[in-house]
Amino acid sequence: MDKITNDYLEKIEKHLKSMSVSERMDIVKEIKSVMLELQNNGVSSEQIIERLGNPKELAKAYLGESISKNSKFSWRKFGAVFAFCSSFAGVSGMFLLPLLSTLSIALMISGVITPIGGIIKFVGYLMGYDIAGITIEMGTYTPSPLLFLPISIVIGVLMFWLGKVLWKLTIKYIHAISQKKKTLY
Numbered sequence: 001m002d003k004i005t006n007d008y009l010e011k012i013e014k015h016l017k018s019m020s021v022s023e024r025m026d027i028v029k030e031i032k033s034v035m036l037e038l039q040n041n042g043v044s045s046e047q048i049i050e051r052l053g054n055p056k057e058l059a060k061a062y063l064g065e066s067i068s069k070n071s072k073f074s075w076r077k078f079g080a081v082f083a084f085c086s087s088f089a090g091v092s093g094m095f096l097l098p099l100l101s102t103l104s105i106a107l108m109i110s111g112v113i114t115p116i117g118g119i120i121k122f123v124g125y126l127m128g129y130d131i132a133g134i135t136i137e138m139g140t141y142t143p144s145p146l147l148f149l150p151i152s153i154v155i156g157v158l159m160f161w162l163g164k165v166l167w168k169l170t171i172k173y174i175h176a177i178s179q180k181k182k183t184l185y
Contacts, residue, residue: 118152
């Protein structure tokens with residue numbers, strides 16, 4: 001491989017730094033093997049680079065594909081979402097992706113914490129304590145201590161579910177953005 005193709009591969013790798021090392025190396029190996037195959041078929045380095053296009057765009061396609069492979073949440077994937085939106089997603093993605101992903105995580109965490117607060121408030125009530133710091137107010141309505149636990153569970157489930165839906169929307173949005181993946185052949 002010559003300097004032009006090596007520089008191109010280095011740029012690809014730089015734009016994929018938010019991915020795990022093994023994923024990044026697999027992608028670079030795949031692109032390198034395509035380059036070698038094209039060179040063996042008499043295609044010049046300049047033509048190969050022209051055919052593959054902008055390294056940032058190609059990296060964007062691979063990163064987006066990697067993020068959207070499965071919609072399960074992980075902190076690594078959350079970091080990759082931020083790397084994707086800051087590097088590749090454009091103006092709309094700079095606002096929409098961070099908002100969706102952060103809101104989804106906040107809702108999922110709140111969905112877990114809310115029932116825990118309900119349990120604490122209910123146990124406190126059974127023991128004769130009023131824990132004033134834990135409360136639910138819906139307009140002028142404040143539930144009685146006996147209703148507090150079931151209401152907190154329902155609210156927690158709804159928040160967690162909404163967080164999961166927003167996370168899936170985040171992944172679908174990234175998948176839609178990265179669909180412009182260029183074919184290597």
